[in-house]
Amino acid sequence: MEVAVKKLLKSYHLRSTPVRKQVLDLFIQTSHALGKANIEAELDEIDRITLYRTLRTFEQKGIIHQAIDGSGKTKYALCSHECSEHEHHDHHAHFYCTRCEKTVCMNSITVPKIDIPDDFQIASAQLILSGTCKNCQR
Template sequence: MMMSTDNILKKHNLRVTPFRTLVLSLFTSAGKALSSHDLETELQDADRITLYRTLKSFEEKGIIHKAIDGTITQKYALCENECSEYHHHDEHVHFHCEKCENTFCLEQVFVPRVRMPDGFSAKQTNMVVSGVCDHCVLD
């Protein structure tokens, strides 16, 4: 069962404000990754700087993570409950639909461990699968 937006903010030591609650509710109801443009479209009167600061705070606190999808648009998605401040546990595959352009987290599909050659040190591994999502395949 999903925690309420207020409880998520409190759990991550963030003050509950109407704007943070609204932004977080967009993530919890979206079921997909959202770009800042997606959020600006939904929050038409929102101050852009406030939105970016909110996204940065959410990412730093482990509420959202960057959803790398191979496009030039930066997207964010809701983290799993285990994420915490500056420590994300979101090493899963991201799926980018070529038809609807949406990006989804596939939490049940983990990124395989990559063995690095001597002298190399990996900091992050991202895996993107592109194709047609389950919704678009029905069209």
């Protein structure tokens, strides 16, 4: 894993730092989106400002995207391979579980094209689904 993470960072022209490696590794290991609080809870004694910067860098590089779920909390999830620097293609739905408050990327569900009146221009569109995840249905 250590080697894979290093390679991945290198492929994005990012220097390997302990925080970058830890954070990227955490995203790879986790199947749901992560908020800052989640990351801080998982990684002991991580400096908040360094974490904030790392997330911003990763987002700019097309490694992670914001998983908007209507909860008002900023969460991030790993991008697909189509994303690149300053160009995200994460036009998929996000599922928010109202019980465990976890958010998951629904990569197979794309946001449909929406016809809006000519006076408006869409810059972004979010498709948010909410309900209960598999774990919470038991």
